[in-house]
Amino acid sequence: MRYVPFLFCLFLGFSNLLYGSETHTKIQLASLYQGDEDISNYLVSEKFDGVRAIWDGSQLRTRGGHLIKAPDWFTQGLPDTWLDGELWAGYNNFAFVSAIARRHSPNNEHWRQVTYYVFDAPNSTEIFSERHERYSSLLIHIELSHIKPVKQLSFGSVDELNDYYHDVLKRGGEGVMLHAKNAKHEDGRTTNVLKYKPYLDDEAIVIKHLPGKGKYQGMMGSLLVRDEQGMEFKVGSGFSDEERASPPPIGSQITYRYQGYTKFGKPRFARFLRVRPKL
Structure with missing residues (x-):
C-alpha cells in the first residue's frame, strides 16, 4: 500500500483551464463493487457517512442543488472552482450533520464540529488521478483545518484492499470508495466510482x-x-x-x-x- 503523492505547488490558471463558467449541478453516483475488478486501476478512500456537498465556486449546495447556509468563515478561502465532497462530523453523526445542513441560519458552534472532505472536482476535464492531485494541492495551500482532501490510496491486490476495508469498518466507517484512476468525470450513475460496503x-x-x-x-x-x-x-x-x-x-x-x-x-x-x- 502507498499514499498517492500530492503536488505541492499551485497551478496557475487552474480554474480557467479546467472549469467552465456554466452551471453544473450533476454529480457522479457510485455503482456497486463486484469483487472482480482490477484493483490496480483504482484509487481507494474511506466512505464518509455525512451530507454530500458541492462547492460551486461561491457557495455550498446539496446534491439536489439546494443551498447549504454555511458560515462565511467556513467557506472563506475556498478556490473559485467546483468541488465535490462530504460534510462530516465523526462516526455515527449523520443526523447531526444533516440537521446542521438544513438550518436556515448557521450555528457557528455546530459548524466548528464539521469537516468538509473533498473527493472530486465535478467540472474538471482531466482524469481522476490528475483531478485529485490538483484539487489536493489547492486545498493544502489554503491551510483551512476544516477543509481537507480525502486521502486516496493505491493497492496492488484484493487482499490489500480487503485489509484496508476491514480497518475502516473497525474504526466505525461504513465502507470504502473506489475511483477509476483514468476516468473522466461522468454525470449520474457510473461504474467509474464504486462503493464497497458490508451491506x-x-x-x-x-x-x-x-x-x-x-x-x-x-x-x-x-x-x-x-x-x-x-x-x-x-x-x-x-x-x-x-x-x-x-x-x-x-x-x-x-x-x-x-x-x-x-x-x-x-x-x-x-x-x-x-x-x-x-x-
Whole structure:
C-alpha cells in the first residue's frame, strides 16, 4: 500500500483551464463493487457517512442543488472552482450533520464540529488521478483545518484492499470508495466510482402506507416504495413503534438497506434505515 503523492505547488490558471463558467449541478453516483475488478486501476478512500456537498465556486449546495447556509468563515478561502465532497462530523453523526445542513441560519458552534472532505472536482476535464492531485494541492495551500482532501490510496491486490476495508469498518466507517484512476468525470450513475460496503443501501420514494396486522394493528405495517428505476416493492422491517405510528409521509424519500436482489429484480430483505432529509 502507498499514499498517492500530492503536488505541492499551485497551478496557475487552474480554474480557467479546467472549469467552465456554466452551471453544473450533476454529480457522479457510485455503482456497486463486484469483487472482480482490477484493483490496480483504482484509487481507494474511506466512505464518509455525512451530507454530500458541492462547492460551486461561491457557495455550498446539496446534491439536489439546494443551498447549504454555511458560515462565511467556513467557506472563506475556498478556490473559485467546483468541488465535490462530504460534510462530516465523526462516526455515527449523520443526523447531526444533516440537521446542521438544513438550518436556515448557521450555528457557528455546530459548524466548528464539521469537516468538509473533498473527493472530486465535478467540472474538471482531466482524469481522476490528475483531478485529485490538483484539487489536493489547492486545498493544502489554503491551510483551512476544516477543509481537507480525502486521502486516496493505491493497492496492488484484493487482499490489500480487503485489509484496508476491514480497518475502516473497525474504526466505525461504513465502507470504502473506489475511483477509476483514468476516468473522466461522468454525470449520474457510473461504474467509474464504486462503493464497497458490508451491506447495500439505496433511496426510494414512499408511495403508499400498508396497514399492519397483529401487534401492529392500527399502525403502519410496511411501506410501498418506488426506486429510481421505477421498481415498486415493500419495506416492512427496521421501524420503531413510534415510526409505525407516525410513518414517513407519502412522497418522502427513505434510505433502506438490502442484501442483493431477488430473481424478479427487487431488493432482497429491504430494511428501513431513515428518512432522507429534503436537502
